[in-house]
Amino acid sequence: MKSRTVVLSLLFAALAVAVALLSLSIGTSKVPIADVIDVLLGGGRRGQRLIVLDLRLPRVATGLLVGIAFAVSGALLQTLSRNALASPDIVGVNSGASAGAVAVIVLAGSGGGNISGFAGQVGIPLAAVLGGLLATVVVGALSIQRGQVDGGRVVLIGVGIAAAANSLVAWMLVIGDVNDAGRAAAWLAGSLNSREWSDAVPVLIAVVVLLPVAIMFNRDLSAMVLGDDVASSLGVRVARIRLLLLIVATVLAAMATAAAGPIAFVALVAPQVALRLTRMERPPLVTTALLGAVFVVLADLLARNGLGWLHFGPYELPVGVLTAAAGAPYLLHLIGRQQKGR
Amino acid sequence: MHVENLTLAYGADAPVVTGLTLEVPAGRLTAIVGPNGSGKSTLLRGMSRLMPPQSGHVLLDGEDIHKLPARELARRLGVLPQGPVTPEGITAAELVSRGRHPHRGLFGRLTSDDDSAIDEALAAVELTELRDRPVDQLSGGQRQRVWIAMVLAQGTAHLLLDEPTTYLDLAHAVDVMNVVHAAAHTSGRTVVVVLHDLTLAAQYADHLVVMGAGAIAAQGRPADVLTSGLLDEVFGLQATVVEVGGAPVVVPDRRLAG
Numbered sequence: 001m002k003s004r005t006v007v008l009s010l011l012f013a014a015l016a017v018a019v020a021l022l023s024l025s026i027g028t029s030k031v032p033i034a035d036v037i038d039v040l041l042g043g044g045r046r047g048q049r050l051i052v053l054d055l056r057l058p059r060v061a062t063g064l065l066v067g068i069a070f071a072v073s074g075a076l077l078q079t080l081s082r083n084a085l086a087s088p089d090i091v092g093v094n095s096g097a098s099a100g101a102v103a104v105i106v107l108a109g110s111g112g113g114n115i116s117g118f119a120g121q122v123g124i125p126l127a128a129v130l131g132g133l134l135a136t137v138v139v140g141a142l143s144i145q146r147g148q149v150d151g152g153r154v155v156l157i158g159v160g161i162a163a164a165a166n167s168l169v170a171w172m173l174v175i176g177d178v179n180d181a182g183r184a185a186a187w188l189a190g191s192l193n194s195r196e197w198s199d200a201v202p203v204l205i206a207v208v209v210l211l212p213v214a215i216m217f218n219r220d221l222s223a224m225v226l227g228d229d230v231a232s233s234l235g236v237r238v239a240r241i242r243l244l245l246l247i248v249a250t251v252l253a254a255m256a257t258a259a260a261g262p263i264a265f266v267a268l269v270a271p272q273v274a275l276r277l278t279r280m281e282r283p284p285l286v287t288t289a290l291l292g293a294v295f296v297v298l299a300d301l302l303a304r305n306g307l308g309w310l311h312f313g314p315y316e317l318p319v320g321v322l323t324a325a326a327g328a329p330y331l332l333h334l335i336g337r338q339q340k341g342r
Numbered sequence: 343m344h345v346e347n348l349t350l351a352y353g354a355d356a357p358v359v360t361g362l363t364l365e366v367p368a369g370r371l372t373a374i375v376g377p378n379g380s381g382k383s384t385l386l387r388g389m390s391r392l393m394p395p396q397s398g399h400v401l402l403d404g405e406d407i408h409k410l411p412a413r414e415l416a417r418r419l420g421v422l423p424q425g426p427v428t429p430e431g432i433t434a435a436e437l438v439s440r441g442r443h444p445h446r447g448l449f450g451r452l453t454s455d456d457d458s459a460i461d462e463a464l465a466a467v468e469l470t471e472l473r474d475r476p477v478d479q480l481s482g483g484q485r486q487r488v489w490i491a492m493v494l495a496q497g498t499a500h501l502l503l504d505e506p507t508t509y510l511d512l513a514h515a516v517d518v519m520n521v522v523h524a525a526a527h528t529s530g531r532t533v534v535v536v537l538h539d540l541t542l543a544a545q546y547a548d549h550l551v552v553m554g555a556g557a558i559a560a561q562g563r564p565a566d567v568l569t570s571g572l573l574d575e576v577f578g579l580q581a582t583v584v585e586v587g588g589a590p591v592v593v594p595d596r597r598l599a600g
Contacts, residue, residue: 227427
């Protein structure tokens with residue numbers, strides 16, 4: 001790793017800790033940072049422990065993990081398809097995962113807007129992974145031409161698959177019970193509102209298992225950006241590694257979607273910003289992961305408190321609204337750049 | 343390197359190369375030429391395992407390349423295919439360092455062996471001064487030499503290059519061919535290069551292989567192989583072959599209007 005990349009990674013790690021502490025401190029009732037640290041170290045008053053550990057920490061932890069999962073998924077897909085637009089939120093992986101999750105919420109819903117423990121804790125992540133994998137398989141199969149993956153086709157076909165999955169979601173919301181549909185709609189905007197530990201655990205497992213797998217293939221990815229033929233002749237088993245990393249990227253994005261909804265643009269933007277800052281030739285995985293974590297938790301901090309600070313009252317925005325507002329201009333910039341030929 | 347009765351086909355299409363047998367002279371520069379669609383690039387892909395054979399074998403030091411583990415093969419056979427992707431912003435030295443991939447473990451920095459192989463490769467293509475320059479800012483000829491340095495850094499005894507001079511003007515093509523020739527004659531590598539330009543091939547090659555319609559039409563010393571009769575027969579080209587400095591030069595016959 002270049003020293004520039006190491007320095008930036010350390011910087012983003014420090015930023016992630018800082019933003020997480022801020023997020024634990026700020027809210028309807030403020031807990032001073034010193035007390036937050038005290039609570040995390042096992043001290044603090046009863047009320048503060050309740051606010052920090054039970055109400056805010058699961059939300060912040062879910063935010064950090066979801067940020068890591070989306071960002072790494074984006075970095076992998078962009079690298080594998082050699083296209084900066086090919087992130088799971090653009091090419092239909094998140095939409096496929098959403099369709100799977102909404103199916104569980106609507107079909108297994110009790111009608112009261114809540115679903116029973118097992119269907120919620122296992123069913124939603126599982127259905128999200130299946131939906132995401134289905135989208136990946138379809139996009140992958142349709143964009144291979146003569147054994148080579150064409151990055152341009154990945155994006156075009158992906159956008160089509162995303163639209164198909166989204167209309168499936170819309171249909172399920174229409175036929176579903178109104179309470180279930182309402183719950184699903186809030187989740188679809190991408191939200192960290194009232195997350196519990198049970199929401200964080202599946203993403204935690206995905207990140208802990210799959211991030212090291214992705215990092216193990218770092219050097220092979222460095223060869224694969226030179227083209228499939230060059231990578232093969234350098235001894236990389238391209239087809240096998242691409243399939244494995246596609247599955248890794250899909251499961252990461254699907255687990256993150258299951259936990260917090262399809263938070264927009266994190267997977268698209270974080271790898272590209274890390275790429276520009278480190279001046280590497282492909283998004284560096286660790287730096288991207290940390291940047292994704294900072295991005296989501298910071299956006300959630302603003303979404304949770306922004307309206308209050310502006311004196312619009314005690315309303316919370318879904319975090320996805322904020323990331324979309326920040327990410328959409330960047331998407332337009334990327335499209336403009338690609339149309340200019342590079 | 344030995345090619346034994348090799349047949350190559352894309353999918354279920356008719357074979358592009360049919361039952362081809364070729365003995366590549368060790369430590370020499372072999373050039374493969376032929377008209378468009380004669381199967382010369384396909385043959386190189388077959389020799390480098392980028393394309394599985396329908397039948398036949400490619401032997402490297404007596405071992406079938408399809409039976410060697412991928413990394414083991416990559417330590418013995420270097421390949422520069424057509425159309426490699428130059429990532430935006432990568433520097434010359436970084437790109438060359440990728441050639442060390444088959445020698446490296448999962449993690450860890452470049453070893454001193456890696457560093458000296460990279461330095462030597464950059465020196466061999468005379469780009470030591472430009473090592474920290476982004477490759478996409480170099481000229482076409484310099485860029486091609488960086489790619490050749492990447493395969494040189496791989497440190498293999500055998501080298502296959504697919505049309506390394508395409509799209510280059512003559513001066514840059516000559517720079518590239520000087521490097522390729524030195525890889526065989528200074529470093530003792532066995533080099534096979536597919537070329538478009540007959541005269542360039544004849545100037546540099548020790549052994550010239552002329553392909554026509556998926557089979558070898560002629561092979562041997564360039565001066566023996568390249569005759570106006572062969573050019574007519576294989577390329578459908580009316581030309582006179584003259585000799586300059588011991589190597590044949592192809593001068594096409596003109597048909598001027600008026």
